[in-house]
Amino acid sequence: MDPMASIKQTFFQECEEQLVELESGLLKIEDGECDAETVNAVFRAVHSIKGGAGAFGFDQLVEFVHVFETTLDLLRSNKLTATPSLTKTLLRASDVLSDLVRAAREDTVADAHAARTIAAELSALHGDAAAGAHEEEESLESLEFQPVAISLDSIFDLSGDDEPPATQDFIIRFRPGPGLYAKANETVRLLRELAQLGEAIVECDTHDIPLLSELDPEGAYLSWTIRLRTSEPEARVREIFEFVEWDCELDISVADVGKLLEALQEALEPGDAPVCIAAAASPPRIEAEAPVVPAPAAAADDERGHPSPAKPEAQRGDGAAAAQTTIRVDLDRVDRLINLVGELVINQAMLSQRVSEAGLSRASSVAIGLDELEQLTRDIQDSVMAIRAQPVKPVFQRMSRTVREVAAMTGKSVRLVMDGEGTEVDKTVIERLTDPLTHMIRNAVDHGIERPEDRVAAGKPEEGSLRLSATHRSGRIVIEVADDGAGINRARVRQIAIDKGLIPAEANLTDEEIDNLIFLPGFSTASTVSNISGRGVGMDVVKRAIQALGGRMSISSVPGRGSTFSMSLPLTLAVLDGMVVTVGGQTLVVPLTAIIETLQPKKESVHELGNGARVIASRAAFTPLIDVGMVLMYRDEPIDPTSQVALLVESESGAKCALLVDAIQGQRQVVIKSLETNYGHVHGIAAATILGDGRVALILDVDAIVARPRADMIAADAMSMAAE
Amino acid sequence: MADMHSPSATNHAKEFIAFHIGAQTFCIDIMAVREIRGWTPATPLPHSPSFVRGVINLRGAVLPVIDLATRLGLTQSEPTARHAVIVVQSAHQVVGLLVDAVSNILTLTPDAIQPTPEVASEMARTFVKGVVASGDSMISVLTIHNLLPEPILDAA
Numbered sequence: 001m002d003p004m005a006s007i008k009q010t011f012f013q014e015c016e017e018q019l020v021e022l023e024s025g026l027l028k029i030e031d032g033e034c035d036a037e038t039v040n041a042v043f044r045a046v047h048s049i050k051g052g053a054g055a056f057g058f059d060q061l062v063e064f065v066h067v068f069e070t071t072l073d074l075l076r077s078n079k080l081t082a083t084p085s086l087t088k089t090l091l092r093a094s095d096v097l098s099d100l101v102r103a104a105r106e107d108t109v110a111d112a113h114a115a116r117t118i119a120a121e122l123s124a125l126h127g128d129a130a131a132g133a134h135e136e137e138e139s140l141e142s143l144e145f146q147p148v149a150i151s152l153d154s155i156f157d158l159s160g161d162d163e164p165p166a167t168q169d170f171i172i173r174f175r176p177g178p179g180l181y182a183k184a185n186e187t188v189r190l191l192r193e194l195a196q197l198g199e200a201i202v203e204c205d206t207h208d209i210p211l212l213s214e215l216d217p218e219g220a221y222l223s224w225t226i227r228l229r230t231s232e233p234e235a236r237v238r239e240i241f242e243f244v245e246w247d248c249e250l251d252i253s254v255a256d257v258g259k260l261l262e263a264l265q266e267a268l269e270p271g272d273a274p275v276c277i278a279a280a281a282s283p284p285r286i287e288a289e290a291p292v293v294p295a296p297a298a299a300a301d302d303e304r305g306h307p308s309p310a311k312p313e314a315q316r317g318d319g320a321a322a323a324q325t326t327i328r329v330d331l332d333r334v335d336r337l338i339n340l341v342g343e344l345v346i347n348q349a350m351l352s353q354r355v356s357e358a359g360l361s362r363a364s365s366v367a368i369g370l371d372e373l374e375q376l377t378r379d380i381q382d383s384v385m386a387i388r389a390q391p392v393k394p395v396f397q398r399m400s401r402t403v404r405e406v407a408a409m410t411g412k413s414v415r416l417v418m419d420g421e422g423t424e425v426d427k428t429v430i431e432r433l434t435d436p437l438t439h440m441i442r443n444a445v446d447h448g449i450e451r452p453e454d455r456v457a458a459g460k461p462e463e464g465s466l467r468l469s470a471t472h473r474s475g476r477i478v479i480e481v482a483d484d485g486a487g488i489n490r491a492r493v494r495q496i497a498i499d500k501g502l503i504p505a506e507a508n509l510t511d512e513e514i515d516n517l518i519f520l521p522g523f524s525t526a527s528t529v530s531n532i533s534g535r536g537v538g539m540d541v542v543k544r545a546i547q548a549l550g551g552r553m554s555i556s557s558v559p560g561r562g563s564t565f566s567m568s569l570p571l572t573l574a575v576l577d578g579m580v581v582t583v584g585g586q587t588l589v590v591p592l593t594a595i596i597e598t599l600q601p602k603k604e605s606v607h608e609l610g611n612g613a614r615v616i617a618s619r620a621a622f623t624p625l626i627d628v629g630m631v632l633m634y635r636d637e638p639i640d641p642t643s644q645v646a647l648l649v650e651s652e653s654g655a656k657c658a659l660l661v662d663a664i665q666g667q668r669q670v671v672i673k674s675l676e677t678n679y680g681h682v683h684g685i686a687a688a689t690i691l692g693d694g695r696v697a698l699i700l701d702v703d704a705i706v707a708r709p710r711a712d713m714i715a716a717d718a719m720s721m722a723a724e
Numbered sequence: 725m726a727d728m729h730s731p732s733a734t735n736h737a738k739e740f741i742a743f744h745i746g747a748q749t750f751c752i753d754i755m756a757v758r759e760i761r762g763w764t765p766a767t768p769l770p771h772s773p774s775f776v777r778g779v780i781n782l783r784g785a786v787l788p789v790i791d792l793a794t795r796l797g798l799t800q801s802e803p804t805a806r807h808a809v810i811v812v813q814s815a816h817q818v819v820g821l822l823v824d825a826v827s828n829i830l831t832l833t834p835d836a837i838q839p840t841p842e843v844a845s846e847m848a849r850t851f852v853k854g855v856v857a858s859g860d861s862m863i864s865v866l867t868i869h870n871l872l873p874e875p876i877l878d879a880a
Contacts, residue, residue, distance in 0.1 A: 343784030586767065632770035675769075678817045679779065679788040682769055688779060688786045696767040696779045696786055 011052040012105045013328075016394075018045040019098045023397050026091050034082040043072045047183050049101070051243060058104045064115050068093050071122045080125060089125070093118045095401050167198075167231050172252050175223035179247035182218070191224065193240045198230025223249075331427075334387050338574055341377075341384045342671040348377045349692035385572055389424035392470050392479070395434050396421045399441045399468055406445040413452055413462055414445050419469035425477045426572040429549055433479075433569070436545040440481045440565055441466070443539070448483035448563055458560065460484065477571055482564040488557040490514045497523065515555045519543045550576065550593050578670050578699065579647065580691075581661040584634025587697045589670055589689055590647060590659070594702040599646040599658065601625075606641050616646060616658045623648065627660045631684055631705055651706040659705065672699065740830045742863055743810065743823040745793050746801075749863045750823075751830055751856070756812045756868050760826055763807040777803075777822055782811065789820040795871060797847045814868050821871070830863070832856060837865055 025042035050065040071090070074080040096111075096118045103109060172194070176187055194200050208221045215221075228237065234252060241250055352370050360366055396418050407414040425433075449455075449464035456462055467482040490511060497503045497517045509517075517523060521540040543553050550570045557563035570576070570593075578589035605617045606625065615622040625646065629635045646658040670689035673696075675682060686701035740751035741760075766778030766789050775794040779786050789809060793800045801824070809820040837854035854865045 339784060346781070346784060634768075634770070673784070673786045675779070675786055678786060678819060679769070683771055685770065688767075690781045690784065690786075694781050695765070696781050698767065698769070 008056060011056060012101070014052065015049055015101045015105075018048050019094065019101065020394050020397060021045040022094050022097070023091070023400070024393070026087060026094055027397075027400065029082050030084070030087045030091070036076075039072070039076045043069070043076050044184070046072055046097075049097070053104070054243065056104075058100075060112070060115070061100045061104050064097065064100055064119055067119045067122045067126075068097060071125055074126060086125065089118070089121050091404065093122060095404070098401075167229055168234075168254055170226075170228045170230065170234065170237055170252055170254060172226040172228060172237065173223070173250070174226065174241070175249040176220050176244065177247050177249070178216075178218055178220045180244050181220060183244075183247065185244050185247070187222070187224070190240055190244065191226070194226055194228055194237070197232050197236060197240075198228055200229075201227040203227075329387075334384075338384050338388065341381050342574070345377050345381055345671070346690045346692070346694065348373055350694045353693055385426075385574070386424070388427050388572065388574075390427050390430055391422045391424050392430060392433070392477075393421035395430055395437060396468055396470070398434060399437060402438050402441045403445055403466060406442050410446055411451065412445060412449055412464060414449055414464045414466055417465060417467045419467065420471050423470035423472060423477060424571075425470075425569065426574070428573050429477075429569055429571070432545065432549055436542040436567075437479070437481075439539075439542050441468070444481055444483045444485070444563075444565070448485035450486050454486075458486075472571075473568070476568045478566055478568045480564055480566040482562060484562040487559040487561055487563050488515050488518070488555070490559075493517050515557055518555075519553070547593070549573070550591065552593060573672070575669050575671050576689075576699065578668060578689075580665040580668050580670075580697070581645075581647070582663045582665060583632065583661050584629040586632075586634055587665070587691065587695070588628070588661070589668075589697055589699045590649070590661075591686070591699065591702060592667065594649045594651070596648045596650055596656070598664065599648060601641045601644065601646050601658075601660070603642050614641070616641075618648065618658070621656075623656050623658045625658045625660060626705060628700070628705065629660070629662070649702050649706065651703045655706050657702075657706040659700075659702075670697075670699070737831045737833045740832055740865065741810065741826060742828050742830055743808070743826045745796065745824050746798050748798070749827065749858075749861060750792075750866050751863050752810070752812065752821075752866050752868055754829065756814065758811045758813055758818065761809050761811065761820075762805055763803045763809055763822065764805075780809070780820065782818075782820070785818070787811065787818060787820050789822050790871060791822045792871075793822070793824075796851060797845070812868050814871070819871075821868075830856070830858070832865075840864075 022042055022045040025038050025045065028038050029042070046065055046069045050062060050069055053061040053065060071080070071093075075082060075086075080086060096115050099111060100115060174187075174190075176185075180187075191200070191202055195202075203225045205223045205225065206221075208223070209215070210221070230237070234254070237252055238245075241248070244250075348370075352374065355366055355370055400416050400418070403414055403416040406412075444466055445464075449466065450458065450460075452462045455464065465484045467480070469482075470477060470479045472478075494503075494509065494514050494517070497514075497520070498505045498507075500522060502517065502520050502523060503509070518539045519542075521538065523538055523540065546553050546567050546569065550573070551567050553565065553567045555563060555565055576589075577592040579592055579595055581588050581590060599616070599618055601616055607615050607617065607622070609615050609622075614625040616625045617623075625641065627638050627641075627644075630638060641660055644660045644662055645664055646660055648656065648658050650656050670691075673688045673690065675685065675688050675698075682698075684701055684704050685698045686704075687699045688696050689699055691697050739754040741754050741757055742749055742751040744750075761782075764780055766780045768778040769776060769788070772778075775791050777789040777791045779788050781787070791800060791803075803822055806825070808823050808826050810823060810826065811818060811820050837856055840848055840852045840854055843849075848864075850870060851866050852864045853867045856863045856865060
């Protein structure tokens, strides 16, 4: 990979984190926690994005971030107060920022209009602040800054184009303000960069350092004079100070001997005046006599010898970061570790089985040692799984944006309350959760919550409330989206289902069954196809996405009080809860999520239907009966179903079926192993796993098995047609 | 065997693993062989060709085992713990080959391998890329690439 691309990759990864940080900070501010720490965190996030974006030349991004940063800086220095309207603007700005970052990442064009609107709004805020109590300071700053900007252009245009500049001497006077260090910039780095442009003579002025007792650890007391001999144009020199020029006093001038003398005189007075004169007489001797040292040495000296303001600041920054130290690890490595631990677990189980087969008593030292090993292996497995586990917070935070946008579009006022954002779940589950969750949130705001006037009429607060929560429940994660809207309009849902021919008009359905109709493919309650939820994707897509993750969805709704959608998902995709069954002497695993219930077929409940097909009656419904042993060709003749057990399963498409197996061994968590790696896809089999006895067991693909009867029928039809 | 690592001895020579199936002896390039292990009962795969014995657990990986006797059209015998599984890597897949027994390692130069005699057996034409004389007996050199042919992948 191109090295630049991988650096960019890292930048964007960090951007993601900074954006999350930014948004969570802003949400805190919105909740009234506008303390210095939060504001600083928000500011740091924006500033880091700006730094990286500048380095990669994402101009549009830099431009926007700069305006954003300036606003936050005003907030930080209490020149702006965090009013609700300000935080709303900032939140929208953060949305735009994340769009711009995505555009930069995918190399697409972002919505420049939105960016400009927000930027203009932010700029207007700057004006307000400047007009406020700190007017003087502001105007002073801008006075100082303005001429610099103009001179940059003129010099660049004139000398840059016409004549290539010969070696020039620049005198750079640089006095950082505390703000420079607060933004995690470092003087040392700037000086080093300068030294790379040419020959630099750096001199540090330490006169302003107060007594230790008066020293403000976060203050800035040092200033530098740099004499730089370089063939680079002035613009290049200025570029080095690009990110700090708002936080320092900077004066760059082209030196002739007279100016040099002046500059040195100014810099060294009053005590060192004699040296200065000597220096003026013969410039080369400055190096020897004047208290100047080359850049890196000066920097090092500065760090060691003086209580440089940069240092305490840097340490403070580190301290904040150290609270949660993380490392980036390639996902492949983690997965390999997880695989190895899976093997360890299997191996340990095999060992235990062998020991018990060898007739050693449970009290023997070997058996006791094995028990300890088992405990350890289980701990290791949990810890390794925890590496892939991540809090759902980033996904939840994205939802707050969705709520804002949809609420704005529909003219509703909605407050999103999040709960349990720290709940951890496997990374893959998180990644695949975003889309269905976004859809559910959109639906809840669009269809669930009523318009403000309707809410007031119903005696509810004008602002609707949407609760997004995550909890761990019996080895699964349960995510709930609850609104306090009108609830599901069952009469209407029923009517729509009848109109669309999804259910017969005379169908007698329970409330729960009616609620579940919205999961049917082709069902959409929106009478107009709106921009928000009616995109041709209904709740059936959401349900299928959740089921593909091994999850289940359910609804509960109280008319007038709201609806709650809840989904229960496995914590990881590497293991699966399965029902271990025996079929034709073979051990198979049926995913537990597919199983609704188990039945003991009775002679009177099994009915023949046509040629060889059988159905089973359960709760007044007839369900097709499928002999798994026949489908997988473990046997040629069906055996008496009453000697078997039926598993009532539901496929992802909602079709129900009863699978006949010989016996149920029990319920177990199994590690999923791919069959495709070394073999290929096998019809009716989803994957394989390794059981405690070391043998491979196949995991049943319930969907394929359920879809089988129809496929057989088609095949039979095709054959009979061919025969004719 | 000591000299096999010296460059002169292995200049053009390749090493092969020789094994028995029934009365015949075959060999395959040692570079494709990952390991040799004893036979353990395999889990049969539904809808698979007759020569696929099933899958076994190879230290956590699911390994398909091909009954080489059936694959080559020879008489199949019920495998016992004395049978060997040669684990080979072919392209990106790792598969096990069930054989009666592994006999030894041969070092062969390319000119020692004679072209396959023209016989009617389709097996000989598909899988045998040459024969080697070894004393009074003959050893067939197998190519492993088409042992696991495309149809198996589409067996579903």
